Amino acid sequence: MGRKKHTAEEIVAKLRQVDVLISQGRKVAEAIRSIEVTEVTYYRWRSEYGGLKGDQVERLKSLETENQRLRRAISDLTLEKLILKEAASGNF
Template identity: 65%
Template sequence: MPSKKHRPEEIIGKLREAEVVLAQGATTAEACRRIAVSEQTYYRWRKEYGGLKTDQARRMKDLEKENVRLRRAISDLTLDKLILQEAARGNF
């Protein structure tokens, strides 16, 4: 079964729904069935998104994407610099 990518807003909504089910006295397994995710996914989401508001989660994901983009740019520039240094020394 292909995995479905959930948006941060959806994840927070499902976590809130699970918390309501748990507050009503249900088990974690029942809450996970209700929101249609595995217990492992529930605990991973709770660790990452627990206590966040929707806009905070969206901002966090945007910052993570920007961070990846900047790291890639730095690695490209570092590689270019090393190539130019080696070419300048005549070791090619």
């Protein structure tokens, strides 16, 4: 089976589908197999996207992207600061 990159919306939909199947009396393993992912993937998704709705997932992803961009900017500025401090002290 090939790897597939699921979107956040697809993941939330599949998690809801599993919840519905479990509430109908199916076993967890059967419900997970019906959405065609492994148990490890299901539990990883559940821990990350557990109680989120579609709009909350979009907001989470945008915040993660912004956080990554800000971290990169901070690391660049810190590196520049260290280079300037070393150059100013004459240790080059």
